[in-house]
Amino acid sequence: MKMKLREVYSALKIQADSIADVEITGVCFDSRKAQKGDLFFPLQGQRDGHEFINSAIENGVSATIWQSDHDIPNDKIPYVVVKNVSNAFETLAKYYLGKVNPRVIAVTGSNGKTTTKDMIAKILSTNNNVAKTPQNFNNEIGVPFTILNMPTNTEVLVVEMGMDRPGQIDHLSSIANPDISVITMIGEAHIEFFGTRDKIADAKMEIVVHLQEDGRFVFNGDEPLLLERAKKVNQEKLTFGNQDSNTLYATQISPGKTSTKFKTNLWPELDFEIPMMGEYNVNNALAALLVGKVSHIQPEAMQKALSNLFVTQNRTEWMKAKNGADILSDVYNSNPTAAIEVLNSLKEIKTAGRKLIVLGDMLELGDASKRLHESLFEHISPDDFEKVYLIGDYMKFLKDKLSDKYDSSNLFWYEKDQLADLTTDLKKELKPDDTVLLKGSHGIHLENVLHDLI
Numbered sequence: 001m002k003m004k005l006r007e008v009y010s011a012l013k014i015q016a017d018s019i020a021d022v023e024i025t026g027v028c029f030d031s032r033k034a035q036k037g038d039l040f041f042p043l044q045g046q047r048d049g050h051e052f053i054n055s056a057i058e059n060g061v062s063a064t065i066w067q068s069d070h071d072i073p074n075d076k077i078p079y080v081v082v083k084n085v086s087n088a089f090e091t092l093a094k095y096y097l098g099k100v101n102p103r104v105i106a107v108t109g110s111n112g113k114t115t116t117k118d119m120i121a122k123i124l125s126t127n128n129n130v131a132k133t134p135q136n137f138n139n140e141i142g143v144p145f146t147i148l149n150m151p152t153n154t155e156v157l158v159v160e161m162g163m164d165r166p167g168q169i170d171h172l173s174s175i176a177n178p179d180i181s182v183i184t185m186i187g188e189a190h191i192e193f194f195g196t197r198d199k200i201a202d203a204k205m206e207i208v209v210h211l212q213e214d215g216r217f218v219f220n221g222d223e224p225l226l227l228e229r230a231k232k233v234n235q236e237k238l239t240f241g242n243q244d245s246n247t248l249y250a251t252q253i254s255p256g257k258t259s260t261k262f263k264t265n266l267w268p269e270l271d272f273e274i275p276m277m278g279e280y281n282v283n284n285a286l287a288a289l290l291v292g293k294v295s296h297i298q299p300e301a302m303q304k305a306l307s308n309l310f311v312t313q314n315r316t317e318w319m320k321a322k323n324g325a326d327i328l329s330d331v332y333n334s335n336p337t338a339a340i341e342v343l344n345s346l347k348e349i350k351t352a353g354r355k356l357i358v359l360g361d362m363l364e365l366g367d368a369s370k371r372l373h374e375s376l377f378e379h380i381s382p383d384d385f386e387k388v389y390l391i392g393d394y395m396k397f398l399k400d401k402l403s404d405k406y407d408s409s410n411l412f413w414y415e416k417d418q419l420a421d422l423t424t425d426l427k428k429e430l431k432p433d434d435t436v437l438l439k440g441s442h443g444i445h446l447e448n449v450l451h452d453l454i
């Protein structure tokens, strides 16, 4: 971002007697990450961001937003008084987006948003200046932050949009006005707040509400809930998935431990490869290839881009334990579809030693939680996984079912606050040629187990 403070006032439609002649070169909402030249937005979290304005000043911000219902600020640096900080954040983002005017690709879905966003950005970077959502910043804070931090020469902006309530994607896409809208798949993530997958699909479809007239809708054509709803979408539609009724589908898939190879119907002469395991990641790559296709990227360039991909960490990521064991870290989130996909992918992988699995609760599943945790039962067997470690209140349901398949020396359950005990037991058990999967919801924080193991 690069604009004079005067332009910020104008974008926010605020009059002022005098405006300091200051240049803004970025935005932040965490003083601890403030850069020189930033405009600080004191957002409301558990605490009020206004408490940290002085800290932001010390870290070199050029100006700060100030909510008018707070006491008059110190006058160390320029401040822009607004009625509501969050609204100002969005208003400035919309203004800046209009000014830079990149092509916008919006990505949502129950799973695969971050991976697909990274893949699309990599492919489009072959001949565009591309900016993308950092990490997983995909909500009403993350989207404005992504927009306001894109460089002024950005030609393509890839924006990840998350939600856990109806209306959120509609709101986010009203800020971004996408040229291409992508839905990766419909799972059960946050079903607690929807009740059914149908209602999740309705919420995900909000990503086309503000799609440009001449835009495109790219979605998972294997999902009947999307196929049905897409009939009402007037823009050009392109589908991806396993079925040969899709615009783009994989004709061959060769699963591997650290990479997955595949061929497609549209480019049968090309062998594609992604540096990650999981057939579900082929679907993410197919979505990205369709976006590349309609963005006129050559197939060979897309092939090269995908083979040189770096995906945001903690997503089906191989790591090494201190004792040499292989760790498959999938600790960012979990829900039934994601957990089943990664369990099935791990079954396909040949390993020197045993396979152990650590599964944390899958949160925000509401009334379906017991049933969905028990549903993992049919995907777990001693033929595939020697030892099973479960943690969290809901995983107790799965543990009770699995005791029909596993004896007590190979099946363990821990309360949510016994992460340290699980880690201790796992470290004692783990052998150098073992492979261990870590998979659980963000709220279970299996990353703490990972950090201790590595």
Ligand SMILES: CC(=O)N[C@H]1[C@@H](OP(=O)(O)OP(=O)(O)OC[C@H]2O[C@@H](n3ccc(=O)[nH]c3=O)[C@H](O)[C@@H]2O)O[C@H](CO)[C@@H](O)[C@@H]1O[C@H](C)C(=O)N[C@@H](C)C(=O)N[C@H](CCC(=O)N[C@@H](CCC[C@@H](N)C(=O)O)C(=O)O)C(=O)O
Pocket: 029, 030, 031, 032, 042, 043, 044, 045, 046, 047, 048, 049, 050, 052, 055, 135, 136, 137, 138, 139, 140, 141, 142, 143, 162, 163, 164, 165, 168
């Ligand atoms: C507002 C904020 O910054 N929240 C972050 C903050 O939370 P916390 O309440 O602890 O803030 P504090 O009380 O500590 O501080 C208040 C504010 O002051 C700032 N500040 C603090 C200390 C200091 O020294 N200087 C400061 O300036 C501070 O920055 C606050 O602004 O910290 C947490 C821990 O780091 C953050 O997690 C929290 O971030 C919130 C959750 C957030 O929304 N961050 C977005 C950038 C984001 O996109 N985060 C994503 C996760 C998004 C997500 O969960 N997506 C869901 C679906 C969407 C659901 C949606 N309804 C939602 O609620 O998000 C998904 O399934 O993907 C991410 O981090 O990955």
Ligand SMILES: Nc1ncnc2c1ncn2[C@@H]1O[C@H](COP(=O)(O)OP(=O)(O)OP(=O)(O)O)[C@@H](O)[C@H]1O
Pocket: 109, 110, 111, 112, 113, 114, 115, 116, 136, 138, 162, 184, 185, 189, 280, 281, 283, 284, 314, 315, 316, 330, 332, 333, 337, 338, 339, 341, 342
């Ligand atoms: N297409 C897919 N289908 C099913 N599961 C998937 C798919 N893509 C990724 N996953 C699973 O979801 C996990 C998270 O992937 P990713 O972060 O890309 O999804 P996300 O939608 O961004 O997640 P979040 O909602 O937490 O932001 C992966 O590690 C994998 O286990």
Ligand SMILES: C[C@@H](N)C(=O)N[C@H](C)C(=O)O
Pocket: 164, 190, 332, 333, 334, 362, 363, 364, 440, 441, 442, 443, 444
């Ligand atoms: C942070 C919250 N919206 C979320 O994403 N929760 C999921 C279920 C998780 O913890 O993985």
